[in-house]
Amino acid sequence: MNFKRIIPPLTLALLLSGCGNVSTDDSGASAAEASSVSEISASSDSSPSDNSPEKETTSSVESTVADPNAETKKELAEYTALFNTPEYNGFLTKSFSKPSEIDWDVVMTAGGGISDKNLTSEEIEDYRVLSNYSFFDKDKFIVIRRSDLEKFALKHTGEALNTDEHTLPWSYMYKYDSFYNFHWDYDDKTYTCFSIEKDGSDLTLRFQMDDNSHVGKSADRIVKATKTDDGLLIRSNEIQWKDGCDPDQSFDIDLADNGESLTFYTYKGYSGAARFILTKGGNVVSTGTLSGVRDDSSIYVKTLTAVGFFDFNADGIKDIVCIGDSDNGKNVILYESVDTNYNYEQCSADETVEKMIDGDLTLNKVKKALLGDNTEGIYNTYNEAYAQVAKLYNMSSSVYGYDYGLIDGNGDAIPELVINGASTTSLFTFENGHIHCLMQKWGWGAMGNHGYEYAPGKNVYFNDNSDYAGAIHYDSFMMPSEGQELQTYYSVKTNYFKDEDKDGIPSEDELAANSDMEYSESYYENHTGVEMTQEELETKVNELWNYDYKPLQGDADYEGLITVLQNS
Known part of the structure; x- marks a missing residue:
């Protein structure tokens, strides 16, 4: 898109005399467009890039538009303020070419201005149970009623949003027909609107992120919207990745x-x-x-x-x-x-x-x-594919080197390849002529992570982890997921302290009161997305617990693995 600039007579005179540094690019606009579309811009901000940056830390083209009049400045300031509210800020996070492509998870990150703060103690307690009494900060708690989300989408896009319990990838409770999440503001971004192009009620707004770099993830955003009596209908957001690229x-x-x-x-x-x-x-x-x-x-x-x-x-x-x-x-x-x-x-x-x-x-x-x-x-065989993967690890610089091994993870005729570093574990299987990475250098040995185990032939992997010097213990049962790394299907959190204040973490007083570690309380969690009763969940977890597990550990060096692969 060619962004046109309104040039005052004095500036135009300077341009024609060769003394100015003002550029006008109307080459892509027809006469009809020029008469029906206008643009107002703020001179203090950067204009769209020409892909040839001189410095990494600044926008690639400095705006040379003359100071806008007071009305223009006011309008730019109004859109800047509007899109820095929770209601509109989320629309700038990701690109979308039409409302049906909107990622409502990011739009609702800060609550979208519709987070319900009037929660009963019963609802809060129900959430605590749902989340296994994990850390709770009421000030950061976001609650979106499903009906409110549908109203929000219709108001801001003009299109109906058909929702279900999976529309937002958050915690969801059927009892309240609501989504639950926390919003941590350390990654919030703010923006400045520096350009408005108008075509009747249709607007093209250009925003610059408020940081020192305006390329890559900090590139400008171009929002298309329609102005109505009730606000703006958001049509699209395009992140300008090309700005400043090579x-x-x-x-x-x-x-x-x-x-x-x-x-x-x-x-x-x-x-x-x-x-x-x-x-x-x-x-x-x-x-x-x-x-x-x-x-x-x-x-x-x-x-x-x-x-x-x-x-x-x-x-x-x-x-x-x-x-x-x-x-x-x-x-x-x-x-x-x-x-x-x-x-x-x-x-x-x-x-x-x-x-x-x-x-x-x-x-x-x-x-x-x-x-x-x-x-x-x-790669016609797992032997060839595993040899290539092992070759890469052997070529990689590592002070401690790697241990390699073949295990029977799922009971089929093809073994899995495990590679251990000093404090990492990687795991691969072979499917349809290619390797499938199940674990990519997963860490262990620090922060209470005791490492990984597997149940031979069962396709189940186990990890136990501790926090707060063992006061909280986690057991996780993982299984392969199509095309992805291992996913946790079931987990158990055990508190070795009495959580009197129900905040999910041990205080000094709670630890002192339970110093003998005789008290424990376990919370089971189902991560499969398939509904289960508490009894069904505990039965399934106990079944998994009763498997025989072995350490997920290789016992050969690189040459030893290659010899095994060549002879099997």
Whole structure:
């Protein structure tokens, strides 16, 4: 979209004389559009980017529009104030091209101005029971009545929203037909409206995030809305990911070869490392910073010279290879996919890859170093796929190294691969020619986490964890989820103290009163989404508890695992 500027006569004279720095771009607007559409802008804020930033910490193009008149300033201030209220602020968080695409979870994050604060003590107590008496802060508590959500959606979009108990991914109680959540304001964002384009009652509002960087996650928002007597009908919100990106290293890409298009944006690093943002449907699915460690020193890739996409971790989804210039010369940074939702994590095999390559770093040389002769990434057996995964771990820098092993997790003919670091556990299975990551470097050994176990042949994994020096104990039973890591299906929270104030955490007095640890009370939780009675839940958990569990631990080094894979 071309944003037109209203230029006063004096400014226009300066422009024509070559003394001004004002740009007008009406090339995309017809005469009819110019007569029916007008724009008002605030001169103190940045105008839309031309994708060529000079500094990372500032907007890429400074506004040169003359000071708006008092009425214009007032209108801009009114929309700034409006969209910094809980009622409207959430509409700026994520992109959507039409109301049916709105993520009501983020719109309602701060309550949307409709959170019910008039709760009875009975409702609060019912929620405590539902949430197993977890930490409770009434001031941060958000309660959305389902009927109020439907009214809110109709008022703010003009379209009916058909809701059920799953419309918001929050706690829900049928008794009150309401959703429950907490809102922590540490991540709240504020915005300034600096441009209004009008076409009758239709508005195009441009907002700038109130921080020092106006690219990437802090990019401008363009909201289309219709003004009514009751307020605004929100039509769309478009985050301007292209603003300030490196157009030479930003691409549309199908990462899973399934026809699903994503966009990979990169942003140069001026004072630090370059970074990337991967979007799907206009919203972030993954981000990355192009930095690493070489010979125990940090390196920061500031400018990308090449980006490649190919699957080097055998999961069937293309991974990301970035080559660029740092103060140390040319470096490669690797990011690998960890699930089917296009989440990516940095792979620390990059330093080893650089040492394996003679001469210039190129994408073909990196691919050869990572995949060897299997450049197509085809795996006919679990043996081949597991060998590739283990190769990546062996190439990754680690002071303590890794232990590897094969286990029988689900009782079929294909074993699972477990890889243990000093304080991490990873777990993989093999499905349809690719690996499926069940655990990606899950931590243990700190903060009361005792590690992970599995029930051979049962497809059940167990973790026990403690908090407050053992005063609260958690038992979690996990199972595989299609395309994702292990998910907790059932859990038990046991308090080894009497929670007199019902806040879910032990006070010093409560701990002192229960110092002998003889008191305990357990709370069972069902995470499956399938309704169960308390008796059914406890029966199921007791069944899982009675399985025989073994430590989820490998017992071979890399060479030992490769030998086993080659001979099985």
